[in-house]
Each structure stands twice: as structure tokens, then as C-alpha cells.
Amino acid sequence: MDSNIEKRLQNLRDRLAYISDIFAGKHRDNTNLLEEKLASFTERARTDSLEDPHAELATLEDLFTYVERRLEDCITPMDTVRIVRHPQRICLRDILENVYDNFTEVGGQDEYSLDPGMLIARAVITRRRGKKTYTQSVMVIGQEKGHGAEYRNGGSVKPWGNAKARQYMRVAETEGIPIHTYIFTPGSYPVEDYPGAAQQIARNIYCMAGLRVPVVAVISEGGSGGAEAIGLADRRLMLSHGYYSVISPEGAAAIEGHIKPGQRATQELIEQCAVNLKITAMDNLRFGYVDRVVQEPPLGARPWHFDFFRHLRQEVLRATDEVVLSTRLVPVLKGLALARVRNPEAKLDEMYTRWGLSGAAKDRLLAHRQQKFLRLSRLAARDRRPLFTKLAVALRDWASKPWVRFKYDFYRKHQRRIRTFMEELGNEWEVFKDRLLTPWRKLTRKLPANREDVGKTRELTALSNWSGAEQRKRWNYISPRYKTDRAITCPNSAAYGCLDLWGPDLFAEFAGVCSHCGYHFPMEPEWYVKNVFDLGSVFEFNSEIEAGNPLNFPGFDERIIDAQKKNKAKSGCMTFEARIDNIKLVVAMLMGTFRGGSVGAAEGFKFVEAAQRAEKNHYPFLAYVHGTAGIRIQEGTHGVIQMPRCTVAVRRYIESGGLYMVLYDTNSFAGPVASFLGCSPYQFAVRSSNIGFAGAGVIKETTGMDIPPKYHRSYRALSRGHIQGIWDRREIRANLKQALLTIGGRNLYYR
């Protein structure tokens, strides 16, 4: 047989295997037909009984193309998941070879790399305008699945792989070249080895929120935290057959179906979850989390679709040009240039836009990127505030600006002089008042009502006694569980021999702490609100913002209503202003009792508002994590987008000079820890808390490793440098005050 025919036949066999794989047994009639035709052709080719083999093969190829086109309309969300996971799917090396004109891999080669799952390359694109040729450099960063190469780990990147990505983002920033990121990951590799999966992703997101070069991201397989580690970009493109989701459909099905370890969810449930999670490119375009969808050939792009690579090159160029042009100052020229670039017919290879930016343009670029993310997902939370309240808030914001400016920009600068002047004025007034009132005082001193109070004098001069000590020991709030008349066993009793504790003692006087080993039993969020902050100083805001069901996930409305009733709160995040020994601060508290403390659009909304409030009022900002199980999976990408969003808000707050502290309690896992919580330079934990990226079950399922008990204990997080200290619950108030005074410095919260 002609070798050319043999090659084309092999291609058809691959295409057939691909169709069978991605539809997982569906559309059997189509695959059977293709299989039959292919077998008959191969048989006849082998026996040389074909009259015109090239023409017949072309007919067969047309049949394949026709069937592929027909099946394109039948693709379900779960089919797209199978497409992106297929070894025949395009991967980053294909893109480097076909989209860019030349490239040099940096930070490792093939398996000889710190993490072969993360591929980094310096690439060049050559453009031509008239007779002149321009070569433009970019830093390409992305996960490499490597067509099933084992050592690439399926694009599941370990913490050091993400660290490498961050390092080269910084290099690109130094060199002033744009960054193109390609997201091909099912999720991050959930190990807690230094620096910890969550901690590294948080660092990456925080870094990207302030990168001063254009960043364009292309999403093929966007698996939650792993995707966000390189996904915070000025323009986010998505391949039409890709998916972008908070969790894999299998993971969602395991949670929804309450699947125990070792069992598997049914295929129907998995398919259903894939539909409900709204993970496709068009869904994400509708939500606004991607800017443009790059159309792929029927049934998804494979390495031999060279037209697709040409198209992708145009889209990537367009996105980069757009980002650069949007930083231009002159509106007319900017509009014209953008219109020229956005024209779908434009040949971007024959146009040239300089990608270098001036210092001011970099500022504008950063502002655009940050504002873009802050605007996202606001409609996914239910804002039940009446119009009047919203207007009043906006008005107060507007009106308070001059006051804030006066207070911090003028008064604080000239504080000492003003204070000295006022003190001198006060002294003069006192002398004047004294002279004026002396005759009157001489008269009134002799009246019986003005005799010296003996009791008061004794109280001020005598030694203190113990009668008040008992009073001080009492808590402002005690857990309702203290009413349960029963003994409770400490979980450490087998190891440390703790004696049983009596419930009323444990939950009232002991503040939920084992009196023998110091184990901290979880307490209610109210305990902290009432006992950590000054009594009566807590002022809650934005309480009307409600967690909803933006994806209309079946049966989720009822579950949210239940959680709201149980917690007497509208969402899992309570934001308030409070005082600790008269130090004012803004607090965002994630409540572990509200659907596991998961973060959705409403929680993100409130968190961002709280950070902005702290920034405006120049208060320290504390994120108290009573507990968080991660991103709320039933909200899909509305939830996952909170990772970059809230991190942007935090970065803006920190860069404006604020002091952002995080205090973890009970269990804190996944997305929030891997973004807006983990990025804080000052993180502390309450004893007996657990901190990590993924729970034991998920680690076992994804990596196959059994993890030792106490793997997620806060002491391990402390040892690897994730957190800065571990506090006793009874000392939180004192420690917080200490931290605010020492870390915050003289002005408490402002540099």
C-alpha cells in the first residue's frame, strides 16, 4: 500500500478512536458506520482491488468530516470534559510549535524539570507591516498535558511548578514583555509540601493581580485552583470545546450523591452534574468570566488542525493588541486603533502594535485589570437592599470622601501641631475659667451635697480585692451547648489521657478548650463576635446581601434557605466594623456553620465590599475564618471567580497601605485559602485548626497517596511557613490587639 494512503488511513483510525472515546459509547450507529466503511476500504486497499484509491479515500475522509460535523451538535458538557482530557487533544507544545514562530523552553526541558507539568517558554511572533518585519517576544506559561506522557502528571501542577510560573512572570515583568498563559489543567496537585499547594496558588494570584505587563490567558481545561494560578489575565480567551469549572463533574457527583470512599458515582449523575455546573465556553462567556470564545474545528482541535492554530494565533495577537491599545490615552486614536484590531477580517500578522508600555500606561493597565475583576459576578449575588439604602450608601460614600481626605491627608500630617495648639488653648481657658469661678466655688464648697465621697476615695486608694476577678473571667457569650448536661470526651484522650469534661463547664467557663491537653472544640461564630471584640462595638453592614442559586442548581434553593434559617444569616460571610480596646477594624468572617463556610458570589461580594470599606476608612482588615470548605461548588464559576476577585480587592487594600490579617479556626480548605486568605502576609491560626488545599479523600482520589493523620494540622502549616503563629482561643483578643499594635505600627494600619 502507498505510504501516503497508509498515513491517511492511520489518521482516520485515530479519528474514529477519538469519536468513540469522547462519546463514551453514545452514537454507536455513527461509529459503527465509520468503522465498517474504514474496514472495508482497508481490506480492499490491502488486496489492491481499488480502482482509484486516492479518490475513494477522499470520499471516506469526507464521510468522516460529515459525521464529525453532525455529531458536533450533539456534544454534551460531559463530552467536552472527555474531549479536553483526550490524549489526542492539542497541548501546549503543539501551540508553541504552530502558533508562535520560534520558542526556547526555559525552566526545564521535558522530564528534566522541576515540574514537567508546567511548561515555560520564551517565544517570538514575527509580524510584517509593509516591507518592515517586527519580532515581538512573549513569555508563554502553561500546563503541559503532553498527549498522555506520564511524567507530565496530566497537567496537574505541584506547588513548585506554580512557583516556577510565578518566577518567570516576574522575569517577563522585568523585561516588559507580555505573558500568554495556556490553561490545560484538571486542577492543582494537592500536596502540602513546602510551600503548600494552597499557599503557592495564593502567591501566584496575588502576583498576577499586580503584574505590570499585559497578560492574556487561553483556557482549554480550567480546573479550579490550578487554573486560577495562571488565570488572572487582562483578556481571557476560551477554546470552544474547553471547560472551566470549580470542580470536576466526578467530584461534584461524589459530593452531590454522598458517595463514600471507594465507591463511584453513576454515569448519569456525573453527566447531570456536568450540565448543572455550566462549565462550557458559552456558559462562561455569558457570565462574563471569559472575554471571547475561540472556535475550534468540529469535535475539538487536534494537532493536525493547522487552520485552527492560525486562527488561535490571530485571536491571541488580537487580545494582546487590544490590551495594549486600551491603555492609550487619546480617546479618538484609541477607538480607531481598537476598531481596526477588533475587525474580524483584520490580518493581524500584517499589522503592528508596539507591546511595550510606558510607566503611566502600566498603571492604567493594572487599574483596568483590577476593575475588570472587581466588577465580575456582582449580579450573581442577591442584593436585597432597598433602592433607598443603596442610594444612601452611595451618597454616604461620596460625601465621606472629602472628610476622609481631610482626616488622613491633612489632619494626620499636621496632627501634632494642631494638638499642641489646641492644648495650649485649653490650658488658657482652664486658667480663665478657674479665676472666673473662684468666688462661686468658695460659697458652694460648704454645702452638704458637695462633701467628699468617702467610698469613692477608698475605692481609688485601697488595695484591690479578688471580688471582681470572677466577674472578669466570665465570657460575654457562652455557647448554648453549655445547657447540655453530659460529659464529653476529648478526641486526644487516647493519646494524652484527658479525663472526660462536663459539658456545662467545657462550653461555658473553659471556652470549649480541654483543660488537660488544650484541644479546642469548635465554637459558634457568635462566640468570637461577642468575646473577641468590645461589647456593643460590632456594627454589621451589607447583611441584606443574600447567597442565592445563580446556576439554578436543582434542589439548591431549599438547602440555602435551610442554612439561612439555621444560621439566622443571609450568607456565609458576615462583615462588620468592630473595636478591640478601642482599636477600630473591619472584619469579614466566613462562618463554617453556613454550608461549611463555602464561598459563593454573595460571600465574595461582601468580602470585596469589606476590603474597600477598610481601605476607605483606613482601618485594619481582619479576615476571621471560622471555617471554610472552599468554593461553593453549586455556584460553579460564579464561585471560582471569587478567588481572583477577592485577591484583587485585598491587593488594592494592602497596596494602599492597609494591614490585612487572617485568622483561621476549625477547618479551612481549598479555594479561599488558595487565594484571598493565603495571600495575606500575616496569617494566624487558632489551636486545633486544620489548614490545607484538599481533604484526605480528594488527595487519595487524585494522587493515590494515603495521607498520615494530622496532615492538615495548623502546626504543620506553621512549620512550613504558611502561618505565622498559633493562638489559644481564650487569648485571641489579647493576641489580636498585640498583633495590631506591633504589626500595624504607630498608626496602627497605615504606612
Added chain:
Amino acid sequence: MKDISALLEAIKAQPFRDIVISSPHTGTVTFADIRKGDKVLGPQGQWKEKPGTLIATLERERNPKPIYAAEKGELTSIHTELQGRFVEAGTPLAVLRHPLTRAEVESMLLRQALHLFLAPERAKYYFTPDVDKKIRASDAHSVLVREGMELLIMSRMKREVPLLYTGPAGIIYAVYFKYNENIDAGAPLLGVCPQDQLPTIQEVIMRVQTEWTEKD
């Protein structure tokens, strides 16, 4: 030193250990769904993180506390008459017959047959260069130790102190410490046996290794 062949025969005659499961404190007993003759499991998992089979629940002050089997074995008796009754601390609830494993038998024999030289404090231990050379050249059995011999170096935070051997003279049968690893105070460092008993001990241990069958 005892006659360890006789000891092995004694163990063979009774190849199990009876573990009495008793109540850790006062409380009302509720037995789990177990019967006499049932096989139970001890703690499982790589780190023994999964508890063994539930034997009973002891409730005191409305605090039910599970009592699990500490070892693998067979329940030879269960005090079912205590079901639902209040018991004092230390009341036997069940008896578990635990078949001895090969490692357990070996450790029982060696504990009887060897003189264990214990670590005086938590530190890293090394042989002195002369002894180390000898061990490397042949094996530990070639080293004869006697009272007062400078045998080990105790190293802690770069403070190195020679350690003199105390105990009966003999040869080193087993070395329980590893290079560059900290050993807790009181943990055995060496097992020493009289030279003439070495063949007997080796033979008995060989018999345990080859003949002892572990029961499921």
C-alpha cells in the same frame, strides 16, 4: 540466661495471649453485635489510624464511649450478663485471644535471652572506630564486649561522649539503632548474648522464622 528452646516450646504449647478487655471507667455497658467465637480486628491502616472492631459502648453521664479491640484475635468470652448494667472501672467485659505473630514470638524470646543495653539519654549513637571497623569487616557477631569496654559514642548537639558498656560479657547479637538517628532514653541499643549461647539462639530464631505460622 534462660533456656530459650524450652521457652519456645512453652510458647508453642500456648501460641496466644489472652487480653482482658475491661471497662476504663464506670458506666453502663452496651455490647456491640458480637458473639463468642467472633474474629475481631485490631487498629488498621498504615498509621493504625482506623480503630479496631467495636466491642462495647460504655456510657457515663450521657457520654457514650466506644471500646475497640486493641489487637486481632478471637473473642473467647463475653460477659453478656453485664449488658445494660452499670459497671465499676476495671470490670472485665470480654476476653480476646490474640494469636502471637512471628515478630511477637521473636521479640519475647530475645527479650528473655539477650541482655539489652539501653540508651542513657536521647541522642545519636555510633560505634567507636575500632568496633565499627570490625563490624564492617565481618558482622556484629564478631565483636566481643565486656564490662567497662569503650563501645559506643553518644553524640548530641556536637557533644560527643564515649559510652562504656555495662553488663555481662558476650557478643553483640542485635543492633537496634541506626546511623544518624536519634534514640530515646531507655530504648535498647544493643542485645548482647554469651558467646556459647549464640548457636542456640540463632537456631531457635531460625525455627521461629521458618516454622511459625501466623493465624488469620
